[in-house]
Amino acid sequence: MFEFLILLTTAIVLVMYFGCAAAAVRLIQTGVLKVSAAFKLILALAAIYSCWTIYGAGSEALLWGIALLLAGFPVFWLLRLARGSKAVT
Secondary structure, three states, X not given: OHHXXXXXXXXXXXXXXXXXXXXXXXXXXXXXXXXXXXXXHHHHHHHHHHHHHHHHHOHHHXXXXXXXXXXXXXXXXXXHHHHOOOOOO
């Protein structure tokens, strides 16, 4: 059980880590973020590392991790509605 929890935690964290790297790439493409070539290399390595480690965690941990991340979205949206914040697109 402990091993599965470690794999699950790794998969969840690295899915979000990959998302952050992808968001940074998107900000670079739109011109919002100005970076050097070295930073772009670091982003590429971060994305590759994330994919490699997620693959290494296995499909069961990844599927449970995605299910848990998706289960958190309704809570996120309800909290945003309760605070009266504008919707995120």
